[in-house]
Amino acid sequence: MKILEARQDKILYIMGIGESFVNNNYVVTNQLTENQIVSLLEIYKKDTVWGTTRNLDDVKKMLRNCNFLALINSRDAKEIIGFARFLSDSVYRAMIYDVVVSGKYQGRGFGKLLINLLLKQDLLQSVERIELYTRDEKVSFYERLGFKKIATNLMRKV
Ligand SMILES: CC(C)(COP(=O)(O)OP(=O)(O)OC[C@H]1O[C@@H](n2cnc3c(N)ncnc32)[C@H](O)[C@@H]1OP(=O)(O)O)[C@@H](O)C(=O)NCCC(=O)NCCS
Numbered sequence: 001m002k003i004l005e006a007r008q009d010k011i012l013y014i015m016g017i018g019e020s021f022v023n024n025n026y027v028v029t030n031q032l033t034e035n036q037i038v039s040l041l042e043i044y045k046k047d048t049v050w051g052t053t054r055n056l057d058d059v060k061k062m063l064r065n066c067n068f069l070a071l072i073n074s075r076d077a078k079e080i081i082g083f084a085r086f087l088s089d090s091v092y093r094a095m096i097y098d099v100v101v102s103g104k105y106q107g108r109g110f111g112k113l114l115i116n117l118l119l120k121q122d123l124l125q126s127v128e129r130i131e132l133y134t135r136d137e138k139v140s141f142y143e144r145l146g147f148k149k150i151a152t153n154l155m156r157k158v
Helices: 034-047 056-064 110-119 136-143
Strands: 002-004 019-022 026-029 067-073 080-088 093-101 129-132
Touching (some): 080 110
Antiparallel strands (some): 019 026, 067 080
8 A cells, every 4th residue: 555645635636546644643545454344344333323234245345336535543553533435426426425433533523534535535526516414413513514404305215
């Protein structure tokens, strides 16, 4: 993996697959090792309501087919601080999913950092609509980050 050292706001525009940005506290990466994927599974189980039953094989497949960023503890490469992913057609639509910060790191600015870094990714630069679905208690978290609640008939294939 290529490690890049530079200011994060510049580097994240040009971060290619398998490249990371590192500072004293955390590494920002768009590639995860097997151990880190296991750590991600633990966070899904512990810190989300929607991802508790996910398994290793399916999550690996998911990671191959979406774009994501993870914050890793720079002193312990196994430990994921936070994770978020998105699907984007790079022009019209993008959806953000699975925004999660590990319990012990919550309330320290990592969620905000994660969303701001995600929004700087190349594939989101010219997209007409960047959307996400969240629960009522998280609406104000996203409002602070520039999102607005919209009336929607979200439909799900059953
Ligand atoms: C939601 C979550 C990602 C926020 O991450 P975090 O690292 O705890 O949040 P931050 O410390 O970066 O907070 C950023 C700002 O949002 C505010 N905030 C954090 N959680 C909030 C909440 N639930 N409601 C309202 N505001 C919130 C903080 O006070 C902070 O405000 P400030 O910028 O004025 O200081 C995290 O709590 C989490 O992973 N929760 C469990 C999974 C989840 O529900 N994810 C969202 C699903 S869409």
